[in-house]
Amino acid sequence: MNRPDAVETVRTLIEDRYPQAVQALLGGSAAAERLTETSDLDVTVLLPDTTVCRQALTYAGWPIELFVHTEESVRRFVQLDAAKRQPSMARLVARSIPVLPGDGGAVLRAYCSALLEEGPAPLSEDEMQLARYILTDLLDDLDGGASRPAMDAVVVEVWRRAAELLLASERRWSGSGKWLVREIEALDAAAGSRFATRFHGSLEAAVNGRPDNLVRLVDEILGRVGGRLRDGFRLVAASGE
Structure with a gap:
């Protein structure tokens, strides 16, 4: 790539346009060393004070x-x-x-790291039952004999919801x-499983008219x-719904 160094580019941009910045954090593909020809810089x-916004530009x-924030607004979006x-x-x-x-943003980065490490709260009983019910209904749809475009849409929704339920x-x-x-790949790395490979293979087969492996995988997750x-x-509606 015939472009200047990413970190130096961002530093120059921030010094030029946001001289009052407490910190600028280069994330995404650049931070993970996964830059490609089409990557952007996040x-x-x-x-200290700003109108929170997201904006795209070329520099x-x-x-x-650019995700323009205060530390307080970042914490709000994180939650x-x-x-x-x-x-x-x-x-x-x-x-x-x-x-x-300087160390601007260090406390905020530590806060975000701790939240990621802690993981999400467990699903409530109602949330779990709803997830099971929706996937059950979608699996029934796979046997429904709808048009191919409709079936492909169902396959993708089954894949997504099953992955979310697994996680x-x-x-x-x-x-x-x-x-x-x-996230599924990270689960595999931690648990020694191979869900990412199985999800990918079963999705490919299902959109080509062979949903059996996807159904087996989803039933395993539901199990x-x-x-x-x-x-x-x-499912009882909350008051006011």
């Missing part, structure tokens, strides 16, 4: 995404993400490279897109939490 800018040949079991902001901050001199049952964080796969659930499912 940068969290910490300011010195690099596509850059919102944690409630969804998808710690995007915590990952971005904890697994980052400080670009500016939740293991008290591990989830994610969307590539981060869902990466960890009580199996399929249809008869007897009951």
Whole structure:
């Protein structure tokens, strides 16, 4: 890649546009040393006071995404993400490279790292039953003989929800897109399992009209939490819903 060094590029950008910054944190692919020709630079800018925003720009040949925050707003977004079991902001901050001199943002990075290490709260009984019920219903849809485009959509939804349930049952964080796969890979690395490979292979087979392996994998995951659930499912709406 004929582009200047990522860290130096971000440092120059921040000194030019945000001279009051407490710290700038270079995360994402750059921090993980996974940069490719199409990678952008994900940068969290910490300011004493600001209007929180996300903005995209190109600087010195690099596509850059800026996440402009105060430390307080980062903590707020981290907690919102944690409630969804998808710690995007915590990952971005904890697994980052400080670009500016000094220890600005160090406490915040430690806070995000601790949250990632702790893992998500366990699913409540209602959440677990709902997850089992939805997957049971989706598995029924796989036998429903719908059109091929509709069946492919069902396959993808089965794959996603089964992956999320697996991670939740293991008290591990989830994610969307590539981060869902990466979290399963992290589970495999920790547990010596091979779920990522099995999920990928069964998804490929299912979208080509062979869902049997996917169904077996999903039933295995459901078996960890009580199996399929249809008869007897009951979910009481919260007050006001």
